[in-house]
Amino acid sequence: xxxxxxxxxxxxxxxxxxxxxxxxxxxxxxxxxxxxxxxxxxxxxxxxxxxxxxxxxxxxxxxxxxxxxxxxxxxxxxxxxxxxxxxxxxxxxxxxxxxxxxxxxxxxxxxxxxxxxxxxxxxxxxxxxxxxxxxxxxxxxxxxxxxxxxxxx
Amino acid sequence: xxxxxxxxxxxxxxxxxxxxxxxxxxxxxxxxxxxxxxxxxxxxxxxxxxxxxxxxxxxxxxxxxxxxxxxxxxxxxxxxxxxxxxxxxxxxxxxxxxxxxxxxxxxxxxxxxxxxxxxxxxxxxxxxxxxxxxxxxxxxxxxxxxxxxxxxxxxxxxxxxxxxxxxxxxxxxxxxxxxxxxxxxxxxxxxxxxxxxxxxxxxxxxxxxxxxxxxxxxxxxxxxxxxxxxxxxxxxxxxxxxxxxxxxxxxxxxxxxxxxxxxxxxxxxxxxxxxxxxxxxxxxxxxxxxxxxxxxxxxxxxxxxxxxxxxxxxxxxxxxxxxxxxxxxxxxxxxxxxxxxxxxxxxxxxxxxxxxxxxxxxxxxxxxxxxxxxxxxxxxxxxxxxxxxxxxxxxxxxxxxxxxxxxxxxxxxxxxxxxxxxxxxxxxxxxxxxxxxxxxxxxxxxxxxxxxxxxxxxxxxxxxxxxxxxxxxxxxxxxxxxxxxxxxxxxxxxxxxxxxxxxxxxxxxxxxxxxxxxxxxxxxxxxxxxxxxxxxxxxxxxxxxxxxxxxxxxxxxxxxxxxxxxxxxxxxxxxxxxxxxxxxxxxxxxxxxxxxxxxxxxxxxxxxxxxxxxxxxxxxxxxxxxxxxxxxxxxxxxxxxxxxxxxxxxxxxxxxxxxxxxxxxxxxxxxxxxxxxxxxxxxxxxxxxxxxxxxxxxxxxxxxxxxxx
Numbered sequence: 001x002x003x004x005x006x007x008x009x010x011x012x013x014x015x016x017x018x019x020x021x022x023x024x025x026x027x028x029x030x031x032x033x034x035x036x037x038x039x040x041x042x043x044x045x046x047x048x049x050x051x052x053x054x055x056x057x058x059x060x061x062x063x064x065x066x067x068x069x070x071x072x073x074x075x076x077x078x079x080x081x082x083x084x085x086x087x088x089x090x091x092x093x094x095x096x097x098x099x100x101x102x103x104x105x106x107x108x109x110x111x112x113x114x115x116x117x118x119x120x121x122x123x124x125x126x127x128x129x130x131x132x133x134x135x136x137x138x139x140x141x142x143x144x145x146x147x148x149x150x151x152x153x
Numbered sequence: 154x155x156x157x158x159x160x161x162x163x164x165x166x167x168x169x170x171x172x173x174x175x176x177x178x179x180x181x182x183x184x185x186x187x188x189x190x191x192x193x194x195x196x197x198x199x200x201x202x203x204x205x206x207x208x209x210x211x212x213x214x215x216x217x218x219x220x221x222x223x224x225x226x227x228x229x230x231x232x233x234x235x236x237x238x239x240x241x242x243x244x245x246x247x248x249x250x251x252x253x254x255x256x257x258x259x260x261x262x263x264x265x266x267x268x269x270x271x272x273x274x275x276x277x278x279x280x281x282x283x284x285x286x287x288x289x290x291x292x293x294x295x296x297x298x299x300x301x302x303x304x305x306x307x308x309x310x311x312x313x314x315x316x317x318x319x320x321x322x323x324x325x326x327x328x329x330x331x332x333x334x335x336x337x338x339x340x341x342x343x344x345x346x347x348x349x350x351x352x353x354x355x356x357x358x359x360x361x362x363x364x365x366x367x368x369x370x371x372x373x374x375x376x377x378x379x380x381x382x383x384x385x386x387x388x389x390x391x392x393x394x395x396x397x398x399x400x401x402x403x404x405x406x407x408x409x410x411x412x413x414x415x416x417x418x419x420x421x422x423x424x425x426x427x428x429x430x431x432x433x434x435x436x437x438x439x440x441x442x443x444x445x446x447x448x449x450x451x452x453x454x455x456x457x458x459x460x461x462x463x464x465x466x467x468x469x470x471x472x473x474x475x476x477x478x479x480x481x482x483x484x485x486x487x488x489x490x491x492x493x494x495x496x497x498x499x500x501x502x503x504x505x506x507x508x509x510x511x512x513x514x515x516x517x518x519x520x521x522x523x524x525x526x527x528x529x530x531x532x533x534x535x536x537x538x539x540x541x542x543x544x545x546x547x548x549x550x551x552x553x554x555x556x557x558x559x560x561x562x563x564x565x566x567x568x569x570x571x572x573x574x575x576x577x578x579x580x581x582x583x584x585x586x587x588x589x590x591x592x593x594x595x596x597x598x599x600x601x602x603x604x605x606x607x608x609x610x611x612x613x614x615x616x617x618x619x620x621x622x623x624x625x626x627x628x629x630x631x632x633x634x635x636x637x638x639x640x641x642x643x644x645x646x647x648x649x650x651x652x653x654x655x656x657x658x659x660x661x662x663x664x665x666x667x668x669x670x671x672x673x674x675x676x677x678x679x680x681x682x683x684x685x686x687x688x689x690x691x692x693x694x695x696x697x698x699x700x701x702x703x704x705x706x707x708x709x710x711x712x713x714x715x716x717x718x719x720x721x722x723x724x725x726x727x728x729x730x731x732x733x734x735x736x737x738x739x740x741x742x743x744x745x746x747x748x749x750x751x752x753x754x755x756x757x758x759x760x761x762x763x764x765x766x767x768x769x770x771x772x773x774x775x776x777x778x779x780x781x782x783x784x785x786x787x788x789x790x791x792x793x794x795x796x797x798x799x800x801x802x803x804x805x806x807x808x809x810x811x812x813x814x815x816x817x818x819x820x821x822x823x824x825x826x827x828x829x830x831x832x833x834x835x836x837x838x839x840x841x842x843x844x845x846x847x848x849x850x851x852x853x854x855x856x857x858x859x860x861x862x
Contacts, residue, residue, distance in 0.1 A: 025390045034337035035330035039460055040543040044791040047460060075330040088328040095320065095757055098765050099193025099511035100327035101334060101461045129799040133791060135460045136193055136511040137768030139802040141761070 006067045008033075009077025019065035024048045026064060027074060035075030037104050039133075046132035049105035050074045056105075056112035075104045078111060087111060090149035091142075098136035106132045110146045119150055159303035164188065164243035168226030172296035174247045175204070177287045181275065183210055186218040187244065188228025189236040190482060191323060193511035194821055195758040196236045198321045202754055203241050206314040207248035207306060209272040210287070217322065220484050221505040230483035230585060232514065232649060233617055234724055234819025237754060241817060250304035251296060258294050259285050309752075309813045316813065318757035323508070335480050335507035336464050336540065343466070344373055346528035346539040347396040348383035348596070350549050353408040353784045354644070355598075358382055362402030369395040374531035379601035383528050385537055411644050411781045418451050418557040421578040426638035431614060431621045436632040440571025442563040446669065450560070450661035452847045454645055454779035455553035456794055461510030462546040463517040467525035468536035474501045475529070479522040480509025486587025487519050493592040494523055494604070513769070515648035517541055517550035519586050520595040527596055547794055548786035549595060552779050553650025554580040554609065556620065556657035560665045568673040570684075573633040575624050575662070580640045581609030582619035582653040593648070608643045612653075617721040623655035623826060626662060627719055628684035645781070651766075652822045655720060656773070659826025660833065660847065663716040667834040668843060677715050677834065678703055689726050689749050689812075690719060696747035696808050697728040710734055711742075712839025716830030718823075725750045725823035726810075729767065731803075731831035735839040739849055741771050741803040741832055748807065748823055751815035759820045760807045766824035767805050772797035773825070774832050778848050 005014050008031070017026055027033045027050070036059050039047030043058035050059045051073035052066075079085030087110050090096070097103045106129060113120055113128040120128065125146050126139075134142065161169065168174070168188065176184040185204045191197045197217045205212040218225065228239055253267075255277065260267035265279040278284040326333045351358070358380040366375055371387030372395055382403070384395040412420035466478040475495065481487045484504040492499045509518060521539055529537040541549075556579040563572040584593045584607050591597075597604040611619025618624070621637040670680035678698045685691050694717050697703075704713055712735060717728040726749040734740045744767045753759050776795050780788035788794035829847070836854075837843050844857045 021390065029389055032339070033330075034332055034334075037334075037336065037461065038540070039462070040791060042543065042790060045460060045543075075328075079329070081325065081329055084329075091328045092320065092324055095324060095761065097193075097324060097327060098195070098761060099460070099508075100324065101193075101336075101510035103327055104330065107328065123800075126799040126802075132799065133460060133796060134799075135458060135513075135769070135796065137765030137772075137802075138761070139768060139797075139799050140764065140805055143799070 004064050004068050006069060007071045009073055017064055020063050022060055023050070023062040023064055023067055023072070024059040027059060033074050033076050035104050037101055039102070045102070046105040046109060047102050049108040049132065051108055051112055054112060054115045056109040075107055078107060085111065086149040086152045087114070087146065090145040090152065094141050094145035094148060096141040096145035097138050102132060102134045106134070106142055110149070113146070114150055114153070118153060122147060161300055161302050162242035162246050164226065164228050164239040165246050165300050168228070169299035171247055171251055171298055171300055173224070173226045174244060175251055175296060177291035179288050179291050181288045182214055182216055183208060183287065184216045184218055185244065186225050187240040188220055188226040189231045189240040190220050190506045191508050192231060192482060194762060195321050195755065196231070196240070197323065198319055199237060199754045199758055200240055200244055201322060202314040202319050203244050204248050206312050207245050208252055210275040212314060212319060214275065219506045221503065222484050222488050223503055225484070227485045230486055232482055234720065234822045237817045237819050241754065245306050246304050247300055249306040250300055253304065254294060255287055255290055258290050262290070315754045317755070319755055333508055334461070335466070335478060335509055336461055338466070338478065338507055340466060340468070340536040342535045344385050344387060344532050344535050344537045345389040345392040346383055346385045346525065346537045347392045348381070348524045348528070348539065349396055349399050349403060350545050351405050351408060353405065354411055354786065356405040356408035358403060359406045360404030361399070363399065365398035365402060366395040369398060375399065376528050376531050378527070379599055379603060381527065381596050381599040383524065385528050385532055408784065409644055411783050414781050417453060417555045418449060421555060421557045421640065425641045426578065427641060428636060428638045431618070431635040431637050432625045433634045434632050436571070440563070440631055441565050442571055443566045445561055445563050447559065447561040448665050448668070448845060450558045450657065450664065450845045452556050452657040452660065454555045454647070455650055455773055455777050456547055456779050456788065457513050457516040457550060457650060458547060458794060458796060459510045459512060459516055462541040462543055463521040463550070464509065464538065464540040465522040465525040466536050466538045467522070467529035469529055469534060473497055475526050476503045476505070477522050477526055478505050478507050479518060480507060480512065481518045481522060482512060483585065483587060486585060487522055490519070490586035490592035490594050491523060491526060494594060494597045495526060514553070514650040515551050515585050517546060517595070520550065523594040523596045544789040547789045551584060551646045551648030554582050554620065554647035556654060558657055558661040560661050562665065562669060564669070568669070570630050570669065571632065573626055573630045575633070576636045576638065577620050577624060577654065577658065578638045578640070579620040579654060580643050580647040581611045582647065582649055583612055584609040584648040606643065608641060609647045611637065611639055618654065620654040622653045622658065622721060623718055624658040625722055627690065627722060629686055630684070652825045655718065655822065656770070656825045656829055659716065659718040660829045663718070663827070663830030664833050664843070664845065667714065667837065676704065681715070681717055690717065692810055693717070693726045693728040693747040693749050696810060697730050697745050700747065700806060700808055701730040701745035703730060710736060710839065712835040712837070714831045714834025714836070714838055716827035716834065718826045720823045724818045725820055727763070727823040727827050729824065729827035729831040731828065731835040733832060733835040733839055735836055737851055739775060739836055740801070741775065743804040744771070744828060744831070745806045746808070746824060747810060748820065749810040749812060750818050750820050752813050752817040753809055753811050754817055756809055759809055762820040763807045763824050764805045766821060767828045768797065768802055770825040770828035771803060771832065774829050774847060774849055776848055
């Protein structure tokens with residue numbers, strides 16, 4: 001199998017893997033990164049979103065070949081308890097989840113939004129998250145958290 | 154005050170051993186082991202608050218232990234909005250007694266009267282600078298003793314944590330990608346399994362070619378027993394590939410015929426049923442019936458649709474001991490059914506809880522645990538992780554039962570209600586594991602020697618009821634008769650989904666009342682208040698109405714509606730006011746709710762539950778309906794089973810009425826019924842159309858308009 005090279009959470013990464021395999025399988029499987037979550041396997045729920053460059057993509061239906069030479073960021077790469085991303089700080093402050101399974105993907109969609117639009121309106125936040133599903137009904141808290149993070153940066 | 158002898162709280166009476174709830178370590182930690190589990194509702198935090206408060210320790214010292222059949226108190230199932238009621242009260246009483254035990258021991262050791270000792274963050278001190286601590290005394294005091302009734306918890310005024318919005322203890326892990334979910338849990342030597350389920354409902358597997366699956370790299374085993382078939386592989390991707398290969402080699406016999414989804418009421422009312430009179434009230438003096446109004450309300454089957462597919466792990470030791478990791482709501486109940494299927498004594502099975510995604514009732518969490526146990530048997534002692542597909546999650550788990558509710562009111566010449574009748578046709582709303590003589594786990598129905606399919610039942614009214622939950626009017630009508638007709642056939646698998654029958658019944662009652670009030674030209678809030686004596690009920694309705702400025706002036710294209718219920722007739726009080734915009738489609742703009750759960754342990758936790766419940770109910774009302782043709786469930790993806798999206802979510806405002814002096818009840822299911830009715834009533838206010846078939850979609854609006862005079 002061919003070698004695929006990309007940067008993962010800032011570190012150069014090289015894998016020998018099927019280029020048509022999904023990015024999520026690689027991340028959760030061989031690379032052991034469980035930040036991105038499997039939800040549907042069809043790019044419909046958004047629990048698996050990661051950043052490729054500045055865009056949030058559903059890693060479950062992103063083929064590996066498409067991230068060659070790109071920068072991939074998962075929730076693990078967003079921030080740490082010592083140096084949290086403003087979104088992570090804001091999600092805690094707003095208690096912006098119930099179960100939190102979808103939050104991994106939502107945080108990445110939100111991170112992409114703030115990269116592209118550092119001061120979004122509430123309507124822009126909702127539109128940006130329309131392809132992330134939350135079943136517990138935490139959407140309004142999530143929107144508040146993202147607006148809080150935007151205001152803090 | 155009653156003079157009756159004090160009794161232990163429900164869960165403590167069932168599990169009186171104090172050490173099963175609380176342990177102290179000499180290193181300054183207190184371990185709390187509730188039998189209830191975290192399902193995204195924040196219960197673990199609320200219970201930590203109660204324990205820390207009652208013991209007077211910093212909440213940071215509290216370690217919450219996940220439920221396991223090895224050590225945890227058996228608290229049945231985490232359901233019915235009972236966790237605060239059961240676990241919370243038990244913990245408070247246990248901690249109050251433990252505190253006294255330690256104070257007495259400290260008094261002995263320090264030679265100071267217990268009455269002058271105080272506890273601060275676990276340190277027990279008294280006059281003359283004498284001190285000891287829970288941690289110092291831990292080794293000398295055995296909590297292997299039974300709780301005694303009558304332990305006095307702290308006075309309300311001295312509670313420092315309960316009543317405060319403590320931050321959830323699980324949230325930091327979840328934002329920093331630390332492994333917490335069962336889906337993310339790694340075990341040494343972990344293998345991956347997948348189970349092949351039929352596309353057609355209950356189709357039987359009659360032929361299976363295994364060669365292609367066996368050729369997949371990393372293949373470990375194929376397991377086949379009757380219609381149950383699955384694969385085990387070294388990797389998850391391998392397991393998926395082997396499953397796909399297995400599916401190509403499978404031959405199925407035709408399955409069961411499903412009902413006509415376009416006329417659920419006709420189906421429900423044509424089946425053999427078991428009929429029960431739930432409640433009657435006879436009038437003190439007969440009213441004068443001038444006419445009778447009769448309406449029928451229908452709710453469809455509703456999917457749990459958890460955001461994560463169900464997942465479990467299992468590992469065998471030898472032939473006859475198995476350890477199962479699960480996100481089931483009831484570890485002991487699951488163990489009971491696993492024992493029946495695996496033909497093992499329960500002591501040979503350990504069931505341990507790990508968090509899953511948000512859970513709203515009996516979803517496939519239990520089914521996948523049996524799947525894992527069956528596949529792991531072929532794994533030579535290595536652990537096997539099984540995860541369902543999205544499609545299986547949406548089609549093979551139990552659904553919330555469809556309901557047809559007929560409501561009739563006899564009205565006198567002034568349009569006042571003199572008699573009320575409420576009849577429900579529905580499958581049962583409960584087929585949880587561990588409660589019957591046969592197991593209710595899916596694979597158990599598929600084996601070569603299958604267990605009979607359990608037709609879902611209903612808990613009795615004393616347990617909150619099932620299909621009949623919230624069917625008994627909360628209003629002071631002079632007479633009523635409430636009946637429930639439980640189907641004895643079950644072509645679509647049903648079991649407990651958040652609120653059981655309450656959403657359907659409250660929808661029917663509150664919409665019918667709205668119609669009666671409207672016919673009388675009476676304001677629906679005033680009408681309700683006129684028929685309610687309970688001040689807590691009146692307070693939530695008045696609070697919601699006040700906060701929503703009831704009733705705002707009419708605007709073209711907008712409408713307002715109200716709904717109220719006390720969940721289970723004994724739980725939380727909740728009133729909801731919906732503001733909608735409607736034309737061809739309905740958009741819910743704002744929900745204003747008021748809730749009374751008695752004592753509030755974590756105000757933000759209560760608001761989170763009510764807010765989440767209100768949004769989920771909006772999703773049910775506007776979007777959700779399990780779809781099927783005559784052979785199979787067809788709503789097998791998020792495209793076929795859409796739920797509310799961020800841009801469609803209404804603003805939600807929640808007012809919590811604090812009643813510290815009243816024992817707390819749960820909040821998780823209080824909002825669904827009131828919100829459902831409030832939206833439907835707002836649709837009438839906006840468009841003049843009564844939609845009595847859920848969900849309220851463009852199609853159901855058109856159908857209702859065609860039926861309108």
